[in-house]
Amino acid sequence: MADLTLITCTADRPEAFQLCERWMARQTYRGSIQWIVADGGETPANCTRGQQHLILGPEPDPLKNFRRNLTVALEHVESRLIAFIEDDDWYAPDWLEAVTGWLANADIAGEIPARYYNVASRRYHEHANGTHASLCQTAMRSSLLWSLLTAIECDRGPFVDRTLWDQVAASSRQRLERSCRVIGMKGVHGRAGLGIGHARHHFGKIDGPDLPVLKAWIGKDMDEIK
Numbered sequence: 001m002a003d004l005t006l007i008t009c010t011a012d013r014p015e016a017f018q019l020c021e022r023w024m025a026r027q028t029y030r031g032s033i034q035w036i037v038a039d040g041g042e043t044p045a046n047c048t049r050g051q052q053h054l055i056l057g058p059e060p061d062p063l064k065n066f067r068r069n070l071t072v073a074l075e076h077v078e079s080r081l082i083a084f085i086e087d088d089d090w091y092a093p094d095w096l097e098a099v100t101g102w103l104a105n106a107d108i109a110g111e112i113p114a115r116y117y118n119v120a121s122r123r124y125h126e127h128a129n130g131t132h133a134s135l136c137q138t139a140m141r142s143s144l145l146w147s148l149l150t151a152i153e154c155d156r157g158p159f160v161d162r163t164l165w166d167q168v169a170a171s172s173r174q175r176l177e178r179s180c181r182v183i184g185m186k187g188v189h190g191r192a193g194l195g196i197g198h199a200r201h202h203f204g205k206i207d208g209p210d211l212p213v214l215k216a217w218i219g220k221d222m223d224e225i226k
Helices: 014-025 062-074 095-105 142-154 160-168 212-225
Strands: 004-010 033-039 052-055 081-084 108-112 115-118 123-126 138-141 174-178 182-186
Touching: 004 014, 004 062, 004 095, 014 212, 033 062, 052 062, 062 142, 081 095, 081 142, 095 108, 095 138, 095 174, 108 160, 115 212, 123 212, 138 142, 138 160, 142 160, 182 212
Parallel strands: 004 033, 004 081, 033 052, 108 174, 115 182
Antiparallel strands: 081 138, 108 138, 115 123
């Protein structure tokens, strides 16, 4: 049995998925990993890291696609710890090491605040969330797994992160850390995501000509994305 399960839902975002593999390949975490890729795209992703690739086929409704992919992935979890890795987001090399460390004394852990950057429009936004983490910044113990599956079945909304933190883990040991290890990248090539920030206009503030905010957030990795 693996020490940690990564869950990635994807659908027709090959460029973003390739970067996701790169961010995971350089992780400093040294435990064993089960990486589940739940794929609802027209064209299956090119998985090159030994993932458990669940090819589920297209679902026209993006929300139904995501919820189905997530549910099926959760049903295949084989480890005690679970981290949600979104296919179009940036992860620092020590993300998995950090978040699994936080889970040493918590049932659910995550990073705040949520930071989003739209690479198409060069706009960014830093949220003020302080009581929950975005799904891409969350990891949890598998003891919450079946409660989460039940909640997803009952709650048809798109904000699984709020359902997880506010309902499923309401009475669990929660840990939130302020750091800058995950950036929600919006406007990446391929199918648009469900979260806010994917539209090119009227989102957040405009970065400077030399992209100082993007550089401050992800450093030299900006050359891989922009």
